[in-house]
Amino acid sequence: MEFLGLFNYWVVIVLMMIGFYIVICSNNLIKKLIGLTIFQTSVFIMYISMGKITGGTAPVLADGITLYSNPLTHVLILTAIVVGIATTALGLAIVVRIHEGYGTVEEDEIHARDKQA
Amino acid sequence: MFTAVTIAVLVAMALALFRAYAGPTLYDRILAVNVFGTKTVLLIAIVGFLMGRPEFLDIAMVYALMNFITVIGILHFFEYSAPGKSANSETVKDQ
Amino acid sequence: MESFVHVVILSMLVTTAIAIVRVKDLFAVTMLAGIYGLLSASFFVLMDAHDVAFTEAAVGAGISTLLILTTLSMTGRFEKASVKPQTDYRPVLALVLVTVTGALLIYGTQDMPGFGTADAPAQTHVVPRYLNDSATEIGIPNVVASILASYRGYDTFGEVVVIFTAGIGVLAMIMSKASSTPVVQTSLMSDHVVLRIVSKMLIPLIMMFALYVQFHGEYGPGGGFQAGVIFASAFILYAMLFGLTEARKVVNNTVVQLLSALGVLLYASVGVVAMINGGSFLDYDFLSADPVAGQMLGILLVELGVGITVASVMIIIFFTFTARSQKAGEPD
């Protein structure tokens, strides 16, 4: 396991930056939300990686097992995932309303429409 | 031996991933996601044995379930909307 | 071997994310996002986080894909590939910004404790107490469940309220008003006889599985959050195959909305009962004469409250989206 070292964290950062890039660069609101999800998942991966102990197993107590991975990070991320879907749903609802109001979900067109008004 | 099967499943996953990326049609992508989901079910089941705690197979069950529901969902929303219909049609929809 | 699988899965995650950036067809993006969810859930299994993998599989790969698809069916499939020469600098600037930030963060990781070390700060403060004492204090084997529902019960209560609020928010945003006039269903999936029959067989199984996950959560991976999502997915499956009008007959709008509030209420009242019995809010020791029995009872009720709220909020969200998309499809 030694060679893994910080590999997980680098992957987390790469994923985070990809999500960040989509959020900044994409013109489409739905794709922005997907980018946000990628960003969010990268944070989940970071927490779960921090909780893993080499040689440990799942934190469900059983006879004959002494080393468990960290249950606290699991709890934090578990609730975060469900809250994440709730916020994504809210975001999508807003996108639907924007689409009904402006007839488009492209950011630049929305800005153009706003300038006209 | 579990190792060999795990590698086989991982290779299959990678190939399905490529198909999901390349397309070309909508249905190819759905198929790829479906295959990918089934392979994930297998991977979880095998990894449980590989890591020596195979009692957590419930997760594989959820994967199988969600895989099915996703495919149904895609068909529900996209089957009867002609694939090219919605392409940029929103830009002309104006008052 | 485990580390090999782990590296492969992480590499596939990165590949998928890059593919998401490159693909313009939003439908394909959604499919890839579903794969991304599946992959991250597999990764969580490798990291021993079975409860998290459970949730991510149900939510990231299932419900969120469905919600995005519903939205796409309203807003159109393709990202507009417009040529806009005046804003052409944007991707380059963004790339520079992202690279610099990423480089700084990677520089920052040098100070992180190595992966899997048992003496990292995250492992040494409060966690040993949870692992050592929860068996005697709470009396259930799944430490994740005991932290979720008991040690950090207050926190989880907040999360449940957030989910409830999100449900209200979605309703406030896009609830269709004239739902009394029955929408003429364009018999969406009535050709799929095989699908309908198999699903009819599966729906009771799914619900039973959800109940198992709900009440087995103390002993293995599972609990209210996961069970709620799975339970909701049974209704979602039904609504997709037999139409929203039929599904509304099974789960009435008002009833679901009441249930979503009831779950939060149940959670809160467990806390209040503990207060009445002389403890502090959500201190289950006071629910029963025997502290361990009190903890068991408290966790059971609290998880039930979580399950009810999550299930009904997911149903509300999905039904509201679908109703809206059907309304949008009508020529008005």
Place this chain on the structure above:
Amino acid sequence: MSIVATYLSWALLVLGGLLCISGSVGLLRFPDFYTRMHAASVTDTLATGMILVGLMLQAPTWIVLAKLIMILVFVLLTGPTAGHALAKAALHSGLKPLLPGKSGVLEADNKSSGGI
């Protein structure tokens, strides 16, 4: 008994793994959607069945066995159903299979649209 079960289990696992790979190669290499679907769904169901049965033979406790059986039943029910629905949807939406044309080369039959 246990020796036989172990060898049978390994055989099933290896065969299942091979089928997995071959199905996915088919998914990647075949020329059109229907052939890809054929490759993927046939091998998928068989490979899943084989690997799960192979694991069942090594299940340490009966609860693991029961869960594996549940998963197998579930996959056997949903896999072919999803495949069927997918193929049907593709056909209805007007995606034509590649057929041998006059010159013997595979080509999409675009003339007879609908009414299949």
